[in-house]
Amino acid sequence: MTTTTAITPSRWKRFRNSYLVYSFKRDWIAQFCLAIFLCILLGAVCAPWLAPMNPYDLTQINILNSELPPIWVDGADALFPLGTDAQGRDLLSTILYGARVSLIIGFGAVMLQALIGVTVGLLAGYLGGRIDAFLMRLADIQLSFSTLMVAIIVGALIKAVFGGAVYSDYAVWLLVLIIGLAEWPQYARTVRASVLAERSKEYVDAARVMGYRDRRIMFRHILPNTLSPIFVISTVQIANAIISEAALSFLGLGMPETQPSLGSLIKSGFDYLQSGSWWITLIPGAVLVVLVLVVNLLGDWLRDVMNPRLYKG
């Protein structure tokens, strides 16, 4: 009885003693990945203060500086450590700003996916029956459209209705919308599966016997117990959304060249790859690969940690 009356640890202490932190301390890959990810995140968030110049500001750009190589190559200018692109923009600044755009789209799209997917998955799993069948067929239909198709249709519609200028002003939010709408079924399916598992447990019956309304049971009782798979799928989906954005921008369906993301930066350099200006494509490409790789590796680690079959708690 003496042990049970001991002081209950605070939330922060519980977190520090949790299995999550324990396994993080013993996994150097996870630590390494988190460090790199935080570096990129910090660089992207602080781009306006870190970057030597503002690539959106046309007055700072001089066309005479175009296609300068990075400093370790002959003919470089010390002002531009990673060289410049075809328009004379400093590549380091453009990459920092581009990573910012890519990360905003990645996180924004995943938040939208999670919002739609979790709601649909909860409703389908908890209410069941015809609502379940309807929502899940809706998800199947959505999955049968590829992200590219949705992007082409929405992009073409917006451009046709509002014109290209409006499109480039709202390109970031349109891409969030497109990628968010295209990939919510991933969430819906995962959440529905875990809701089905949770719904049959007795604590849900106890809540129903208490007379709580369905909404309270769904959001207060079932949802908190399905959070681990949601976290795991979120990391994978962020990487996917960044890749999708890059692919769309590379095809000219995403960010305009005046506000480059990593994808449109790769695309803008692609035309110069054969003429020797490899850095315009390869450096942003390397940043993109590293960013997606570390996010995926972190997701893998999180999945292993939170998999109840590997560890019980």
Added chain:
Amino acid sequence: MNAVAAQPSPATTSQNRAEAESLLEIRGLYKHFPLADGFLEQLHFEKGRLVRRNEQVHAINGVDLSVQRGEALCVVGESGCGKSTVARLVMGLLSPSAGEISYAGQRIDNMRGKRLLPYRQRMQMIFQNPYASLNPRMTIQQTLEEPLRFHHPDWTTPQVQDKVADVMASVGIDPEWGKRFGHEFSGGQRQRIAIARALAVDPEFIVADEPISALDVSIQAQVLNLLMDAQAERHLTYLFITHDLAVVEHFGTRVAVMYLGTVCELADTRSLFARPKHPYTQALLSAIPRLDDDRPEHVRLSGEVPTPVHLPSGCVFHGRCPHAMERCRQEVPQLIVADDGNQVACHAVEEGRL
């Protein structure tokens, strides 16, 4: 003494008694579960033709029960006989295929939402598995406070906390444990917390669905005593589902024996254990191991429990009953009141063969 004046007419007495004492009334209850939900799953290929077959599990087949105020009615039977389904139907976790459930004279099986809320306070349930019946993401304090805040939105925070401390003390758990989560406790402690949650809203009727089956034998007695103490202090009425006959003998006022979704015998605990009437009850009781059992005389039943998908005709027990006759294969026996007031559903008892 005027004997005539002291006795009101018999009809009014029995009616008054039924109204005053019967808390829960179950009449003609049926529950079927479809085996195949979707249309495509119901299609079968038979003899070169597609036929649609909608098979059902007949979980409950015409159950009549009434629970008297203040008693502990035990429902016993083997796995799959429908005793848990009765509990879930009573609590509204399932809706019946046919039949009526009334609580204190008011029909509740067709009520939904707000209209049912007052009954959610008066009737509560304790579940079998204490490892699953507490929300793993909520502390004990949150688990116990939520019902109070939900049912008494006008209560202040100190009022709620006082009530939670009261109810925790009454089930023998330290109020200090409130900050902890369910998984930090043992099975017996968790079951106490689950009982505290049920008692928090001050119910008068509790359905307990095998509340001690998942516990250690050493803990079972503690929890059982806790339930009996709560009954004495709070004048509770229990519908107690169990498969443990020793518990029934200790705990039950009356016993209902179920077999394949029907009640085959309903009797006072003492007279049931002394003189079981139904052949199934006799077999069940003879299976209890006894210390003085040198030469056991078990009633050995042959065969298996039939599948509830294809119910046997007539009496559901006729295939395994040593006293079955032609009538048992044809006609479903109804519960009849025997000479000692106990009820039994058996043609052999009715005909005096047993």
